[in-house]
Amino acid sequence: MAVELVRGQNLPLPGTRLRVAVRAAEPVVVAAVLADATGRARGTDRVAHPGAPALPGVAVPAGAAARHEVAVDLEALPPGTERLAVVLVLPGGRFGAAEAPYASVEDAEGGTVAGFALSGLGEETAVVAVELYRRQGVWKVRAVGQGYAGGFGELLADQGLAPAPQVLRAVADAGRAVGGPVAGAAAAGAAGEHGAVGGAAEALATGSPADESPATGAPAAGPDPGRPTEERLYRQVWGMFEDLARAVAAYRSAVDFAESRMERELERVLDDPAARIGTAAAAAREAARTRCAELVERARAVLDRDVLQLAEEADEVEPALPAALARWDSPAWSAFRAPAEAPRALRLGDLTVPEAPGLRIPMLVGLPLxxxxxxxxxxxxxxxxxxxxxxxxxxxxxxxxxxxxxxxxxxxxxxxxxxxxxxxxxxxxxxxxxxxxxxxxxxxxxxxxxxxxxxxxxxxxxxxxxxxxxxxxxxxxxxxxxxxxxxxxxxxxxxxxxxxxxxxxxxxxxxxxxxxxxxxxxxxxxxxxxxxxxxxxxxxxxxxxxxxxxxxxxxxxxxxxxxxxxxxxxxxxxxxxxxxxxxxxxxxxxxx
Incomplete structure (x- = not known):
């Protein structure tokens, strides 16, 4: 039976030959980005798009349409590929003005494994719909729904790619074939003096829809008859660990970008001898510092939101953990009985990061050691x-x-x-x-x-x-x-x-x-x-x-x-x- 995913939820895949089907109220362009385990693409040759629709292991449609199928063979992907992001680009509009697109993953026989409605989008013109990724040797699908108001170029920058005019032009041409340019200034999203990583950081820091957190990256704690409870909780804890790592990485990147931009603005003031002194120079310096503080504040707000979501999830997960994964004050230990089966993992302690010292993620180690x-x-x-x-x-x-x-x-x-x-x-x-x-x-x-x-x-x-x-x-x-x-x-x-x-x-x-x-x-x-x-x-x-x-x-x-x-x-x-x-x-x- 198909599972309806919510943003951030994941699910193991039943095989390696799959189709990702897309339904939208308006014609969309579909692309696929292949990345390594860190989520970074290593070149535009790892992007399947209308101008180059076929890569080893994945093929996307060559034009815009309201219905698409992306063929995937996970075993045939290029070496080093650990993640495959399926991307939607909307020509001539924004996703918030139309009915939410829907993405589903189908197995080799055509049976639907999971579906995801990309709701909650607004000004975004490009969105990562779902991500197929490998963790500990197991391929999974994650519902992402992360949108970019800056368009496909901004999305590529977030994947670690420098401006790629030929890719952006191919996507734009596919959009024009249905009557309009690809909205959101796709090329502009890849431009800018700060480059690819800085562009992603700026999108986060400015509070654009690119801030949308991938939530927990793990299945919810509710009933799941298809998977043993302990295994599901084990995967959920690891998902929380990964999501906090990535949320903090995004925050630090945003802070670095804000500070580097401030330094460049201050350097420009100093480079002009006529502008080094006087009230205008003082005002320019103060404005640069103010913009930096605002960017950092917005990035911190995004991180705080993500940490709060993870803290709420941790509060739900902790009481459900079996003894091997539970704290010593847990009911699992107060009414302890020897289990009938060996545990999947053991909790060694807890982990925190400086940006969120109050959020503790269980540190698990697989068994046998x-x-x-x-x-x-x-x-x-x-x-x-x-x-x-x-x-x-x-x-x-x-x-x-x-x-x-x-x-x-x-x-x-x-x-x-x-x-x-x-x-x-x-x-x-x-x-x-x-x-x-x-x-x-x-x-x-x-x-x-x-x-x-x-x-x-x-x-x-x-x-x-x-x-x-x-x-x-x-x-x-x-x-x-x-x-x-x-x-x-x-x-x-x-x-x-x-x-x-x-x-x-x-x-x-x-x-x-x-x-x-x-x-x-x-x-x-x-x-x-x-x-x-x-x-x-x-x-x-x-x-x-x-x-x-x-x-x-x-x-x-x-x-x-x-x-x-x-x-x-x-x-x-x-x-x-x-x-x-x-x-x-x-x-x-x-x-x-």
Whole structure:
């Protein structure tokens, strides 16, 4: 059954051979823009338009009409293409003066997968109707509906393309074939001394219809019988993360443009000796500063609007999250029971950006873990610098214990078994609840000998699993080898580690995840500095987390520095003890 999308909503596609059908009250010109994962097109040869209607993997109509079909073969798109935007341009008018266009995506058999009414448009003469994009190997369709009053040229600028007269002329010619020029000064949208990126930034800063946010970029939290709830929520959280990244990127770009334009205007005043002094010069400088402030203010208003929408969505999503993705004060943990199936992902903490410090986006990591985790007990450059070394270590260990409970309890039958390397025994007070509940079955072996014995045994385990997998003899693995995997918590590294133990630890970090052995380290990198570059590959292989808020994580889209906030229960809460007991009881009930 077809799904009616709202602006910002997305949906996985059933295949790679598709048609995008367009219905409009008046003839429109259709184009397609191919872009990379960041949303930037890499040249006008990545634009299918009436003058060049066919590109590898996509074909658009060569003229204007009220009905169109765009043929798409996602597997045939040029290398590096991660996004395909279907664009509508209206000749001789504006979209707000006519009935809203309608775009639908059809599968290879002609069945309608999703539809989207492009409502709410006003002065826009060009609009991105829908976007087909790939995320984590899955192709999806997103309802966009982002319009541009400056026309097709402004839209291309927003896609990262410099002025392209031949493209604009081909679109304009197609529009004239139905009785009028392409409205909105298509060519003017690509002109201007600030170039393509500046044009997009100016459109945002001035509050034009190009401001229309793509909303959440994720499915709504309502019922969706076609997709499991946890999977849908997981996708929605990731969509919120991406949308906040892009909203902040647009705001920063608008601010940069406003400030650079002000600098150019001030330079022009200074370049004219006759205008450097006097009331006219002072007025010109003040006018330049005022225009800059107005642009920044408008851009901030757009960002605030987008942040508010995401905050409202976060308020709706948070109470619905299952335990593995929920905060510790969530009802999912207060009435916790071991799940019947392994979770899709795990929440490690929260993320914020400086422009929206009050909006926290859950930081999720897919399961099973593909790389180890490292809770940095060093005092670092931010908040932990105010802590004494022993305080920083205690806080890092508390974060690690909370992650252990979350990881084991969120899995069926108690999740992976837990082993600990703690040569000096300093972690035992924090580990006592895990030992009492039975999540940790026995205290770690002490001293360097205990470190060596534990790591040697786990290396043998990884080797056995690798040989069994390569030889197709997984059923022949020893009966004592827990099929649910194992989590190794390493505390106080590198104390008690000789060179051989360090080599084994590096081996487990590299080869362990594929064999079901996962690493969680609590360590201060500075304390291991004496080993020099030998440990650099180890630190790079681990995902660094901090016990205090710190801006050290970058997103894969625009490279923002995100501030990581660890998740810890409120003081006095018993949620960790209760979750640990439930996890251990599930393990005992399963006979493991």
């Amino acid at each position: 593909e790389r180890g985790l490292w809770v940095d007990s060093g005092r670092g450059e931010e908040g932990a610098g105010d802590l004494a070394p022993e305080e920083a270590d205690a806080l890092a260990l508390a974060v690690a214990v909370a992650l252990v409970v979350r990881l084991t309890a969120a899995h069926p039958a108690g999740g992976p078994a837990l082993e600990v390397v703690d040569p000096a025994g300093t972690a035992m007070p924090a580990l006592a609840p895990l030992l009492a509940a039975g999540v940790l079955r026995e205290p770690p072996a002490p001293g360097a000998a205990g470190v060596s014995e534990t790591l040697e045994r786990l290396v043998r385990r990884v080797d056995l699993v690798q040989m069994a997998v390569r030889g197709g003899a997984v059923d022949a693995l020893p009966p004592g080898l827990d099929p649910a995997g194992l989590l190794l918590l390493v505390h106080d590294f590198p104390h008690g580690f000789d060179d051989r133990s360090i080599t084994r630890l590096r081996y487990l970090a590299d080869e362990g995840p594929a064999a079901g052995v996962h690493l969680l380290m609590v360590a201060d990198r500075e304390e291991a500095a004496g080993h020099g570059p030998l440990l650099d590959p180890l630190w790079r292989s681990l995902l660094r987390l901090t016990p205090v808020p710190e801006a050290h994580l970058a997103d894969p889209w625009v490279g923002h520095a995100w501030t990581f906030h660890p998740l810890l229960p409120e003081s006095g809460s018993t949620v960790l003890d209760r979750a640990a007991r439930a996890s251990a009881e599930a393990r005992r009930a399963s006979g493991r």
